[in-house]
Amino acid sequence: MSGAANAFPQAISRLQAKTNGHHPGWLKGLRRAAFQWVSEQGFPTAKDEAWKYTRVAPILEIPFEPAEPDTSHRLSSGAIDQLAGDLGGTRLVFVNGYFAPGLSSLKSLPKGVKVRSLASVLAEDGDSLEPLLSRPFREQAHAFTALNAALAEDGAFVEIPPNTTIEEPIHLVFVSDTGATPHVSHPRSLVLAGAGSRATIVESYSGILGDVYLTNAVTEVVLDEGAAVEHYKVQNETETAFHVALLDVRQGRASRFKAHSVALGASIARHEVKVRLQAERAEITLNGLYMPRHEQHLDNPTTIEHAAPHCTSRELYKGVVDGRGRGVFDGRIVVRPGAMKTDASQTNKNLLLSESAQADTRPRLEIFADDVKCAHGAAVGQLDEQAIFYLRSRGIPEKAARGLLTYAFASEMLDLIRVEPLRCHVKKFVEWRLAAGGAEVAA
Amino acid sequence: MLDIKNLHVRVEGREILQGITLRVNAGEVHAIMGPNGSGKSTLAQVLAGREMYDVTGEVLYEGKDLLAMSPEERAVSGVFLAFQYPVEIPGVGNLYFLRTALNAVRKQRGLEELDAMDFLSLAKERMQLVEMDQSFMSRSVNEGFSGGEKKRNEIFQMAILEPRLAILDETDSGLDIDALRIVAAGVNALRAKDRAMVVITHYQRLLDYIVPDRVHVLANGRIVRSGDKDLALELEKHGYAAFEQHTAAPRAVGIAP
Numbered sequence: 001m002s003g004a005a006n007a008f009p010q011a012i013s014r015l016q017a018k019t020n021g022h023h024p025g026w027l028k029g030l031r032r033a034a035f036q037w038v039s040e041q042g043f044p045t046a047k048d049e050a051w052k053y054t055r056v057a058p059i060l061e062i063p064f065e066p067a068e069p070d071t072s073h074r075l076s077s078g079a080i081d082q083l084a085g086d087l088g089g090t091r092l093v094f095v096n097g098y099f100a101p102g103l104s105s106l107k108s109l110p111k112g113v114k115v116r117s118l119a120s121v122l123a124e125d126g127d128s129l130e131p132l133l134s135r136p137f138r139e140q141a142h143a144f145t146a147l148n149a150a151l152a153e154d155g156a157f158v159e160i161p162p163n164t165t166i167e168e169p170i171h172l173v174f175v176s177d178t179g180a181t182p183h184v185s186h187p188r189s190l191v192l193a194g195a196g197s198r199a200t201i202v203e204s205y206s207g208i209l210g211d212v213y214l215t216n217a218v219t220e221v222v223l224d225e226g227a228a229v230e231h232y233k234v235q236n237e238t239e240t241a242f243h244v245a246l247l248d249v250r251q252g253r254a255s256r257f258k259a260h261s262v263a264l265g266a267s268i269a270r271h272e273v274k275v276r277l278q279a280e281r282a283e284i285t286l287n288g289l290y291m292p293r294h295e296q297h298l299d300n301p302t303t304i305e306h307a308a309p310h311c312t313s314r315e316l317y318k319g320v321v322d323g324r325g326r327g328v329f330d331g332r333i334v335v336r337p338g339a340m341k342t343d344a345s346q347t348n349k350n351l352l353l354s355e356s357a358q359a360d361t362r363p364r365l366e367i368f369a370d371d372v373k374c375a376h377g378a379a380v381g382q383l384d385e386q387a388i389f390y391l392r393s394r395g396i397p398e399k400a401a402r403g404l405l406t407y408a409f410a411s412e413m414l415d416l417i418r419v420e421p422l423r424c425h426v427k428k429f430v431e432w433r434l435a436a437g438g439a440e441v442a443a
Numbered sequence: 444m445l446d447i448k449n450l451h452v453r454v455e456g457r458e459i460l461q462g463i464t465l466r467v468n469a470g471e472v473h474a475i476m477g478p479n480g481s482g483k484s485t486l487a488q489v490l491a492g493r494e495m496y497d498v499t500g501e502v503l504y505e506g507k508d509l510l511a512m513s514p515e516e517r518a519v520s521g522v523f524l525a526f527q528y529p530v531e532i533p534g535v536g537n538l539y540f541l542r543t544a545l546n547a548v549r550k551q552r553g554l555e556e557l558d559a560m561d562f563l564s565l566a567k568e569r570m571q572l573v574e575m576d577q578s579f580m581s582r583s584v585n586e587g588f589s590g591g592e593k594k595r596n597e598i599f600q601m602a603i604l605e606p607r608l609a610i611l612d613e614t615d616s617g618l619d620i621d622a623l624r625i626v627a628a629g630v631n632a633l634r635a636k637d638r639a640m641v642v643i644t645h646y647q648r649l650l651d652y653i654v655p656d657r658v659h660v661l662a663n664g665r666i667v668r669s670g671d672k673d674l675a676l677e678l679e680k681h682g683y684a685a686f687e688q689h690t691a692a693p694r695a696v697g698i699a700p
Contacts, residue, residue, distance in 0.1 A: 390530040391540070393491045394600065395518035395547035404543075408534025408583075 007063040008184075012147065013039065024126045030134045034141075034150035043143040050142070053328040053360055054270045054299045059242050064184035064214050066151065067096035072177070077103055080173055084204035084234070085425030089168025090115050095175050097185030097215075098154050107168065112161035115170055118188055119154040132190060136218055136248050140274070144244045148218045152188035155217075158201065162194035162224070169200040169232075169419050176207035176215060176241065184214040191220070193227035195252070200230040202422055205245075206265070207238040217245040223255035225279070230258045232417065234426055237265035239296060246272045253279035253308075260417055262426055263290040263298045264433065270299040277304070277311040277339075288317035289413035291433060292325030292357075299328040306339040306369075313343070318413050319350040320406060321357035332364040335372050342372040350380040351409050353402075403434050410434075444469045444639045445490075445509075445608055450500035452482070452489055452664075459485045461664035462500070467608075470636040474650055475643045476675060477661035478683040483643045484527055486661070487612040490641075491524035492517050504608060518544070519551035523606030525597035527613040532584040537596070538566065540584050541603055548604055569602040573629040590617035598629040609633070610641045615649035627652030647679040662686040 023031070043060060044051035080093055080103055092115065093103035099117035109115060121129065137149035156172045174187050191201055205215055215237060223229055237243045243266040249257055263269055275284050290298040304313045319327035329348040350359035361378040383405050391401035410430055417423040445467040452460035459482045467473050477483050489496055492514030502509040509517060532540070546556040557565065566580060573595040585593050594614055601609055611630065615623055630653050634640070642653055650658070650672065658674040659666045660683070667686045668674065 384530070387530045387532050389491075389493055389514060390526065390532070391544075392514035393518055393524050393526075394540070394544035394604065395515050395551075396540075396543055397515050397547070398513070400543070401515075404535055404540075405532065408532065411534050 005057060005061055008060045009038075009043070011063040011065065023122065026130045027122065027126065027133070030130075030137070031150045034137050034146040037137070037141055037146045038143050038150065041141070041143065041146075048142075050301060050330075053326075053330065054268065054297065056143075058268060059214060059244075062182050062212065062214070064182045067098075067176070067178060067183040067185040067213070069096065069098040073102070075100075075103060075175060075177055080175065083175060083206040083236070084171070084173040085422055087169050087171045087202060087419060087421050089170060091171040091173060092117065092156050093173045093175065094154060094156070094187055095177055096183060097152075097174070097187045103173075109166060110164050113164060113166060114157065114159040116157050117154050118152075118157045118190060121157045129190070132220060132222070133188070136220060136246060144216050145218055145246055148186045148188055148216050148246075152186040152218070155188035155190070155219075157189070158191045158199070160193050160197040160199050160227075163196040164194065165198040166200070169202050169422070171202045171204065174203065174205045174215065174217065176211060176213045176237070178207075178211050178213045182212040182214070184216060187215065187217040187219075189217070189219040191222070191229070191231075193221070193223045193229050193255075195224040196226040197224075198228045200232070200419060202232040202234070202419065204234045204236065205243060206236045207241050209238050210240060211238055212240050214242040215245070217243075218248065219246070220248045221250070221257070223249070223251045223257055223282075225253040226255060227252065228256040230260075230418065232260045232419065232422060233262070233271065234422070235261070235263045235265055235269055235271060236429060237269065239265060239267055239294065241266050243269035243271070245270070246274065249273070249275040249284070251275065251277050251279070251282040251284065254281040256283045258285040259287065260413075261286075261288040261290075261300065262413070263288070263300065264429055266296065266298070268297045268299075270301065273300075273302045275302075275304045275313070276307055277313070278307045280308050280310045282308065283312045284314070286313070286315040286317070287413060287416050288329075289320075289410055290317070290327050290329075291320045291322075291410065291430070292327050293322035293433070294325060295323070296325045297328075298326070299330070301328075301330040301332070303332040303334065304344065306333070306335045306342040306344065306372075309339050310341045311339065311343075313345070315344075315346040316413075317348045318410065319348070319359050320353065320410050321350060321359050322353040324354075324356045326358040326360070328360045329378075330360075330362045330364070331376070332366070333374060333376075335365075335367040335369045335374065337368045339369045340371040342369060342374070344372070344374045346376040348378045349409075351406065352380065352382050353406065407431070407434055444505060445641070446501075446503040448501040448503075450486075450489070450498070450502060452485055453497040454485070454495060459496075459664055460489070463661075463664075463666055465659065465666065467639045467641060469607075469639055471656045472634065472640045472642060472653065474653075474655035474658045474675060475641060475661055476645070476647070476658060476678060479645065481661045481683075482664045483645075483661055484612055487524055487527075487610050487641075487643055490610055491522065515547070518604075519548050521548075521607030523601050523604055523609045525594075525601060525609065525611040525614050527616065529585045529588075529593040529597055531586045531588075533586045535584050536580075537582055537584050538563070538580045541566065541600060544600070545603055566603065570599060572602050572632055573598050574625050575599055591619065591622035594618060594626055595622070595629070598626055598633075602629065602633060607637065608639050608641070610643070612643045613645065614642070615644055615646060623649065624652060647675045650675045660686055
């Protein structure tokens with residue numbers, strides 16, 4: 001590769017010197033190793049099975065500069081409410097990947113709960129984080145997780161002591177405000193849920209209209225025995241931006257994790273979820289809604305690894321694809337030897353709204369154990385013409401009828417959002433989007 | 444009110460209706476009876492504006508060219524089809540759907556839109572007409588409804604939308620006798636001198652409850668006989684076979700073997 005096609009890798013190679021700050025020795029080592037990995041292995045290509053559907057070439061053509069901490073302070077708290085919603089509870093805001101205390105609000109939390117910026121944790125007591133922070137890179141490296149390991153400066157750190165319940169959602173807001181120069185940020189977040197704890201985590205990603213930037217995020221969630229975590233991710237980046245993210249989840253015995261992903265924004269987005277059920281009776285629910293339109297490409301690879309017996313996984317992803325958009329669901333379920341009594345089910349449904357819309361759905365079941373239950377189903381279809389006629393025959397104009405049916409298809413996923421202010425916020429965006437397609441939509 | 448002249452309808456090269464001529468005046472109830480495959484439901488769908496057909500001939504509704512109107516234009520100007528198979532629409536609330544529909548109709552009639560509260564009281568009142576349970580309102584359109592509930596929901600919608608021309612397509616099919624009585628009572632309550640109804644049915648049974656002014660027999664895409672309500676009784680006795688035999692026409696046109 002050379003020239004424009006290589007602009008981003010070349011820009012990165014100039015970064016190494018800049019990135020060694022006041023980090024502990026192990027972190028410097030990790031960063032060097034990760035950097036080394038990227039220079040040697042390069043970026044994934046279409047031959048890479050896990051990247052089969054997402055071409056990274058358009059990302060590599062842009063010489064992204066490393067994002068700097070926001071000094072302009074253009075964003076107000078009200079602007080954050082508009083972009084990410086006001087959920088009422090504790091909110092950590094990161095601008096260009098750096099903690100912005102002025103925009104954040106720290107409500108009182110139960111004793112022992114830590115919700116703070118990762119940078120501040122690393123500065124004080126970073127050594128205990130070594131095994132955690134290095135793992136996604138060491139265990140499943142690809143260029144973007146390696147880059148995150150090499151270059152992440154900040155992100156959220158949430159630690160919930162055993163048997164502690166946090167009622168209000170913890171809202172992690174990542175906003176890019178990069179201006180004319182393309183920038184890249186590498187938010188790195190860590191959520192540690194102690195045994196028997198309960199919490200709701202919301203991650204919101206957005207940016208400023210017209211900005212070109214890359215968000216390369218890694219979030220890791222670890223659930224100890226009996227912990228229950230509900231996790232929401234709303235990817236509402238501006239449509240000129242790029243978004244690559246990994247949500248890496250490990251679940252202990254009888255823990256319960258529920259993840260909801262809503263992907264609306266970005267020119268190209270790949271939101272990967274990897275879940276490892278590593279002890280008995282863990283339960284995972286993965287829900288996802290993706291709505292590419294125009295030229296958007298939204299890829300949703302998921303891997304659920306049943307590594308222990310008696311675990312349950314439920315997965316439901318829905319795509320609404322309009323214009324020349326492309327939606328991808330690549331759902332891998334692995335049942336390891338010995339993981340008997342696994343109960344897994346996976347469903348993916350896609351609605352194509354235009355002739356040039358495209359949906360790819362790939363269920364991948366790799367079962368190495370006996371006595372397991374694995375069901376999967378996938379569908380790609382269009383709006384039901386009979387239903388459209390029924391609505392029209394009652395006086396509802398065709399465009400409104402189409403909008404109503406499209407909204408109805410998507411609303412199943414929106415109704416699963418249990419955090420009410422978040423549900424309202426996301427519904428508003430989905431309604432706007434469908435209204436932009438010419439439809440009036442149910443309130 | 445409705446004036447159908449020499450209506451021919453084809454679908455996929457097959458001629459389903461082979462020249463229907465029918466006039467329905469305001470205040471009248473016409474029954475169209477016929478065996479399966481005679482074209483009854485096609486007629487209903489064509490009148491409501493389903494776009495999958497190749498239609499020639501003329502249909503005037505209140506003097507206007509009905510065939511030139513979109514389904515929604517027909518609906519807002521007062522045409523209503525009670526579907527033989529009402530469509531289930533998961534995720535769209537019955538109440539929201541019907542209020543949207545009513546407001547589209549009211550807009551056309553130059554009336555103010557009804558807000559949610561006013562609509563709710565209207566809905567509650569009209570639901571009694573078909574003895575519908577209020578829990579229906581909070582459910583999605585027809586989703587999980589039994590056959591009888593779906594048909595009652597159609598008549599309920601008709602009661603809300605107050606059409607000028609109502610076409611009831613086999614509203615009796617799949618109903619037990621109690622449900623039939625309820626649905627028929629609902630329909631009868633909506634009979635009015637400025638409203639016309641076309642009741643399509645296979646069986647004479649419905650016409651015991653909804654007594655028509657005129658009865659037409661449709662066989663092989665043609666109206667083969669018209670008469671008053673006694674014609675229905677005659678049909679009940681002798682069946683459709685006699686009509687089908689002497690009107691049998693080539694049914695397949697242009698279909699490759």
